[in-house]
Amino acid sequence: xxxxxxxxxxxxxxHLVAGLAGGALGGTLPAAADTTLAQGAPASGYGARxxxxxxxxxxxPSRYPTATASWTPLAELEGVVTPSALHYERHHGGVPDIDxxxxxxLVHGRVARPLEFTIDDLRRFPLVQRxxxxxxxxxxxxxxxxxGGADVQQTHGLTSCSEWAGARLADVLAECxxxxxxxxxxxxxxxxxxxxxxxxxxxxxxxxxxxxAQNGEALRPEQGYPLRxxxxxxEGSISVKWLRRLKLGxxxxxxxxxxSKYTDLLPDxxxxxFSFVMEAKSVITRPSPGxxxxxxxxxxxxxxxxxxxGRVARVEVTTDGGQTWQEARLHGPVLPxxxxxxxxxxxxxxxxxxxxxxxxxxxxxxxxTRAALRSVRGDHSFYHYNGIxxxxxxxxxxxxxx
Amino acid sequence: xxxxxxxxxxxxxxxxxxxxxxxxxxAPAHIAAQDIAIAPDGAELPPGKGxxxxxxxxxxxxxxxxxxxxGREGPDPVLVGGRGSLASAAPLQTIGSYWPYATTVYDYVHxxxxxxxxxxxxxxxxxxxxxxLLHANGIIEVDTVLDRDTLPAIVMPNRDGFVPDPRPDLx
Numbered sequence: 001x002x003x004x005x006x007x008x009x010x011x012x013x014x015h016l017v018a019g020l021a022g023g024a025l026g027g028t029l030p031a032a033a034d035t036t037l038a039q040g041a042p043a044s045g046y047g048a049r050x051x052x053x054x055x056x057x058x059x060x061p062s063r064y065p066t067a068t069a070s071w072t073p074l075a076e077l078e079g080v081v082t083p084s085a086l087h088y089e090r091h092h093g094g095v096p097d098i099d100x101x102x103x104x105x106l107v108h109g110r111v112a113r114p115l116e117f118t119i120d121d122l123r124r125f126p127l128v129q130r131x132x133x134x135x136x137x138x139x140x141x142x143x144x145x146x147x148g149g150a151d152v153q154q155t156h157g158l159t160s161c162s163e164w165a166g167a168r169l170a171d172v173l174a175e176c177x178x179x180x181x182x183x184x185x186x187x188x189x190x191x192x193x194x195x196x197x198x199x200x201x202x203x204x205x206x207x208x209x210x211x212x213a214q215n216g217e218a219l220r221p222e223q224g225y226p227l228r229x230x231x232x233x234x235e236g237s238i239s240v241k242w243l244r245r246l247k248l249g250x251x252x253x254x255x256x257x258x259x260s261k262y263t264d265l266l267p268d269x270x271x272x273x274f275s276f277v278m279e280a281k282s283v284i285t286r287p288s289p290g291x292x293x294x295x296x297x298x299x300x301x302x303x304x305x306x307x308x309x310g311r312v313a314r315v316e317v318t319t320d321g322g323q324t325w326q327e328a329r330l331h332g333p334v335l336p337x338x339x340x341x342x343x344x345x346x347x348x349x350x351x352x353x354x355x356x357x358x359x360x361x362x363x364x365x366x367x368x369t370r371a372a373l374r375s376v377r378g379d380h381s382f383y384h385y386n387g388i389x390x391x392x393x394x395x396x397x398x399x400x401x402x
Numbered sequence: 403x404x405x406x407x408x409x410x411x412x413x414x415x416x417x418x419x420x421x422x423x424x425x426x427x428x429a430p431a432h433i434a435a436q437d438i439a440i441a442p443d444g445a446e447l448p449p450g451k452g453x454x455x456x457x458x459x460x461x462x463x464x465x466x467x468x469x470x471x472x473g474r475e476g477p478d479p480v481l482v483g484g485r486g487s488l489a490s491a492a493p494l495q496t497i498g499s500y501w502p503y504a505t506t507v508y509d510y511v512h513x514x515x516x517x518x519x520x521x522x523x524x525x526x527x528x529x530x531x532x533x534x535l536l537h538a539n540g541i542i543e544v545d546t547v548l549d550r551d552t553l554p555a556i557v558m559p560n561r562d563g564f565v566p567d568p569r570p571d572l573x
Contacts, residue, residue, distance in 0.1 A: 063477070063478075064478075067517070104432075106436055107425075107428075116427075117424070117425050117426070121425055121426075125422060125424060174420075175422060176425070177419065186439050188436075192514070193514040196509075196513070247439060249441065251441055252441075253440075254506055255439070255510070256506055260497075260500060260501055265488060268489055269563065270564065270565050272564070274566065274567055277569065363570075365570050366573075380493050
């Protein structure tokens with residue numbers, strides 16, 4: 001589409017909005033409020049969002065508010081960075097209140113020199129930083145057996161994306177002297193669940209970060225302050241928050257969170273373990289259920305795509321229930337293991353239809369349908385759902401999970 | 403920080419390949435206090451012991467409010483039953499039907515339970531509660547005493563039930 005066309009679309013969209021607000025397409029608007037006649041608020045030490053902005057995480061109802069999840073409001077966000085205050089949460093024993101001066105990281109086990117590090121010590125190691133998504137492997141768990149979540153926050157809100165900064169885990173492990181027989185690393189949090197996961201040493205030596213900063217400032221308490229692991233591309237629970245201990249060993253520990261939980265039960269009664277990578281996925285965030293009903297005319301379809309195996313290569317969008325797929329525009333930079341924003345201009349004719357997106361990653365993997373996933377994994381999987389998400393557009397302009 | 407011993411001098415030691423000379427020698431007492439993760443070999447299991455009879459009373463007092471009187475009622479994760487159900491239309495994933503290693507029960511109860519007071523059970527109490535749960539699942543006898551030697555020797559019914567991740571599993 002040329003820029004003239006785009007401007008034309010934009011103008012049409014503005015007219016459409018004006019029409020909705022003023023009662024007629026092309027009608028006039030009431031005068032804007034004038035805030036120029038008095039001093040505004042003074043400068044502030046730590047900013048807060050406008051009082052008119054109210055989006056928030058949706059918290060899964062639970063008898064145990066310290067062992068639940070909160071979901072990012074993806075429909076209302078733009079770009080690829082999730083504001084830290086809206087990054088999804090999944091806690092197993094609440095958010096501990098940690099004084100960074102009193103916090104230690106202990107590295108021991110199959111190392112030549114067991115060492116303890118303060119946060120200040122870790123900040124002296126060479127910096128590593130990257131934009132990277134984190135996704136809970138339970139993201140989309142309601143969708144396995146059919147449309148589940150009411151809106152995109154409840155279907156896909158357990159993924160978020162931040163710029164993380166910290167020390168390279170490989171550097172810190174090398175400082176301790178890795179024994180030749182070490183194969184696994186146990187990571188343990190300082191929370192009420194003393195959350196533990198086993199991570200292959202090879203991954204730890206590849207790209208794992210001991211993160212102390214998120215989006216330019218110290219981690220938020222609910223994101224692991226003062227120190228968390230950041231394990232790119234792997235299911236979120238591996239990126240252990242409030243990290244207090246790493247132990248190197250020859251075998252996996254088979255913790256509760258990698259046996260009883262975060263495993264995938266198959267139809268024959270066997271279960272997959274150590275399903276680490278979050279496979280390619282995408283979702284249309286606008287329009288999506290819960291927003292204002294669509295009016296016929298121009299709408300830019302917007303969404304997010306990501307893959308734990310690398311870069312997003314392509315995103316296709318269907319606006320006719322999967323009969324035809326169009327190439328969406330990717331808004332760069334397209335980074336590996338990072339949310340990628342896509343858009344596609346769309347003119348809704350007012351008829352009922354179904355819209356969806358489909359992600360291809362750089363390995364050639366294509367986001368599957370729900371039916372394809374269930375054909376392999378059966379009816380009792382809970383984690384690692386990455387099926388294509390369809391939104392039904394009804395004739396009245398309302399959307400719902402299909 | 404008196405508990406942390408600076409080791410910058412050690413960088414000059416022969417055979418020390420440290421690149422940055424950062425960090426502090428970990429005090430053995432610090433390691434011992436935190437080395438609580440129990441792998442399937444049970445090497446880190448502490449001294450102590452317990453059996454199902456002792457465990458029944460502890461379970462009733464500390465666990466039953468959430469997991470039910472017998473471990474089958476819930477409301478929170480059902481711990482008992484489900485043997486043979488995993489391939490059925492209604493699989494029930496419990497300690498007895500699903501968990502591959504008994505050491506994981508000790509590890510998790512010790513570190514994370516009871517939910518309202520994690521880490522509050524003594525080693526004897528954790529051995530006893532573990533024995534109660536394994537006996538309730540028909541895995542050990544009521545008078546089996548669990549300790550650092552007997553616990554890792556238990557072969558759970560679903561020990562061989564797990565397979566490596568084969569993904570991508572779709573073209």
